[in-house]
Amino acid sequence: MRTDTREITRAGIVFMNELVIRPKSKFVSLDFKELWAYRELFLFLAWRDVMVKYKQTAIGVVWAVIRPVLTMIVFTVIFGKVAHLPSNDIPYPLLTLSGTVPWQFFANALSESSNSVVANAQMISKVYFPRLIIPTSAILSGLVDLGISFLILMGMMAWYRITPTVNLLFLPLLVLLMIACALGIGLWFSALNVEYRDVRYIVPFLVQLGTYVSPVGFSGSVIPEKWHLLFCLNPMVGVINGFRWSLFGGKEPLDQNGLLIGALITVLLLVSGAWHFRRTEKTFADII
Amino acid sequence: MSKPIIEVHRISKLYRLGATHGQSYKVLRDVIAGAFSRKKQDSLREFWALQDISFDVQEGEVLGVIGRNGAGKSTLLKILSRITEPTAGEITLRGRVASLLEVGTGFHPELTGRENIFMNGAILGMTRQEIRSKFDEIVAFSEVERFIDTPVKRYSSGMYVRLAFAVAAHLEPEILLVDEVLSVGDAEFQKKCLGKMGEVAKGGRTVLFVSHNLGSVKQLCSKGILLDRGKIAFEGPIEEAVNQYLANNKPASSNVQFRDLAAPFGVDDVAHFTAVSLHGSDGNPRDSFVIGDDLHIRVEMAFRQPVRIVQFSLIIRSSAGLGIYHIVSPDRGFWMQNVSPGKYVLEIVVPDIALYPGKYTVGDLWMADANNCKIDATSESALFAVTDGSPLINRPLNHSHGMIHKTAEWEIVTSDLVCHEERAL
Numbered sequence: 160m161r162t163d164t165r166e167i168t169r170a171g172i173v174f175m176n177e178l179v180i181r182p183k184s185k186f187v188s189l190d191f192k193e194l195w196a197y198r199e200l201f202l203f204l205a206w207r208d209v210m211v212k213y214k215q216t217a218i219g220v221v222w223a224v225i226r227p228v229l230t231m232i233v234f235t236v237i238f239g240k241v242a243h244l245p246s247n248d249i250p251y252p253l254l255t256l257s258g259t260v261p262w263q264f265f266a267n268a269l270s271e272s273s274n275s276v277v278a279n280a281q282m283i284s285k286v287y288f289p290r291l292i293i294p295t296s297a298i299l300s301g302l303v304d305l306g307i308s309f310l311i312l313m314g315m316m317a318w319y320r321i322t323p324t325v326n327l328l329f330l331p332l333l334v335l336l337m338i339a340c341a342l343g344i345g346l347w348f349s350a351l352n353v354e355y356r357d358v359r360y361i362v363p364f365l366v367q368l369g370t371y372v373s374p375v376g377f378s379g380s381v382i383p384e385k386w387h388l389l390f391c392l393n394p395m396v397g398v399i400n401g402f403r404w405s406l407f408g409g410k411e412p413l414d415q416n417g418l419l420i421g422a423l424i425t426v427l428l429l430v431s432g433a434w435h436f437r438r439t440e441k442t443f444a445d446i447i
Numbered sequence: 448m449s450k451p452i453i454e455v456h457r458i459s460k461l462y463r464l465g466a467t468h469g470q471s472y473k474v475l476r477d478v479i480a481g482a483f484s485r486k487k488q489d490s491l492r493e494f495w496a497l498q499d500i501s502f503d504v505q506e507g508e509v510l511g512v513i514g515r516n517g518a519g520k521s522t523l524l525k526i527l528s529r530i531t532e533p534t535a536g537e538i539t540l541r542g543r544v545a546s547l548l549e550v551g552t553g554f555h556p557e558l559t560g561r562e563n564i565f566m567n568g569a570i571l572g573m574t575r576q577e578i579r580s581k582f583d584e585i586v587a588f589s590e591v592e593r594f595i596d597t598p599v600k601r602y603s604s605g606m607y608v609r610l611a612f613a614v615a616a617h618l619e620p621e622i623l624l625v626d627e628v629l630s631v632g633d634a635e636f637q638k639k640c641l642g643k644m645g646e647v648a649k650g651g652r653t654v655l656f657v658s659h660n661l662g663s664v665k666q667l668c669s670k671g672i673l674l675d676r677g678k679i680a681f682e683g684p685i686e687e688a689v690n691q692y693l694a695n696n697k698p699a700s701s702n703v704q705f706r707d708l709a710a711p712f713g714v715d716d717v718a719h720f721t722a723v724s725l726h727g728s729d730g731n732p733r734d735s736f737v738i739g740d741d742l743h744i745r746v747e748m749a750f751r752q753p754v755r756i757v758q759f760s761l762i763i764r765s766s767a768g769l770g771i772y773h774i775v776s777p778d779r780g781f782w783m784q785n786v787s788p789g790k791y792v793l794e795i796v797v798p799d800i801a802l803y804p805g806k807y808t809v810g811d812l813w814m815a816d817a818n819n820c821k822i823d824a825t826s827e828s829a830l831f832a833v834t835d836g837s838p839l840i841n842r843p844l845n846h847s848h849g850m851i852h853k854t855a856e857w858e859i860v861t862s863d864l865v866c867h868e869e870r871a872l
Binding site: 177178179183200203210214282285287288355357441444 | 462474478525526527528529530531532533534535536537538539540541544546548549552553555557558562565566569570571574575598
């Protein structure tokens, strides 16, 4: 729907002077003003997803601790002890934990967002708000878990007496890149899932595959040169490598090409994902 | 004359539905398989829900949108609410719009009443500031003060709906769009709802009501638009619009299979009425009765999803459209409970149809949950006649004297004799 608005924005809700509703033209835009106007709703939805997640499970917060820790233990044993993979002088448990923390956020964000639009079918068919809010808030609600797992990571680093270097300042940028990557893929999947309902079943499979294809349990530097380009097409490769570089002060060398490729692919996914989502969102209420 | 607050110009809406399961989404697996096989593509069902609709609404007008099922009323409201987009045409809105298409949108059982008020309010378009300032009013209206901090999953369905309605009732947009959410909850609360809706309607706000409840629509609205198969059939004073609607929907027979005009799909597809037929006490279909006969009404329904509780009502009207009997299942303590998907036939027995000879209709079938939230309503009706020849009546019945046959108990309770002579009679 193309809407021309001459408007005055009032704390969170667009106070419309005049709003024209027309069939959408081919040209698709991202209405940032409108998204900003609906920011309160966006925060409410993210807050609701977080509250519901923790109210429902008796061991909610404990689960946020168990998941990364257990994964760390299993991967350390398999990739570190059994397979004896090299770790660039970083204690293997830290290596795996530093891969698990971002990966679990990403995997979670992917599964939450891919079904988010269909799961909110009731709201979509009864109320207007910019639909982009739904997959975005689904992803951002994972930030709480991310925060908790970060605390564990900090604790482990203190245990191993690793002192952070100035590289740590780049960490927020990498988190942003990770969110952008999850968002790009999430937008694609959530929109596709509305039209083709079995898309959401692909996601657990992709996540499983990704857990082994991404350097979660091993360091990216073990990948031979001839596979490097292919390996880096996975945008999370750059993110995880970046995480390790910033946390462990250069012990894990920064794969600059890998990061660049990953960032490029992330931008591509994000832009195309947003474009596709905006193009198809007008039909959501009709086919949901 | 200032500009109209709503200008609808040549709005049309085309729907395409997959023919297989009546569902509108596809499955990737089938699409890929279809690309390999030579199987013919499922023909997509196309229909125009709205065609070339144009009308204006002035600020402060209360407009009723009425019409049969599938006429396009809810589609029009959805387009005005920006939930779905028009296929052609243009609408200009000159005010903030809030839509009330169902109660409790966004309510989550795990959150408390307080948290849900904020959640629901935000979804409906209120700012946090606004919700905070109206919070006490909302809670007072809903009558759930004591439980405001308990998770909503512990509420009874009545409390749930009262709270949901209370939030919606305190919306203050310039333009309010309401779809069948006129009065919910138990009888007491329904009175409150209608009262509040009346306040809203008289408060200078521009309101569009879509409803099958012709009585409430006439009460609340000043102007009416009658939609018929996606086009405007009438636009003008509400009385005339309602009369036109009743006139257009004169039934032809006592046994009516409902046309599948535009069956709802997706989340709206819960249950529908599919047919209504009239029978005598012997079970045989009949279209004429005499005073003293029982009228047996058989209603066929299809449930697509399980429902906890269902109540029903219908209206028997004269040929002029006047409502005579409003028969409501809770009056007799009847509800369907824990209904599983499937087809059902409901029989309603009206003992002694004591109507004067003439033509009458059985219609305005309504099915709702325990809180009177609509599940399905239909404008279809069945026709029957009451004829002379009742064994109970041995005099001519005069239509200008009455409509309903009633006998009474007659008895002298006092007398004051003037003459004391005994008189032989």
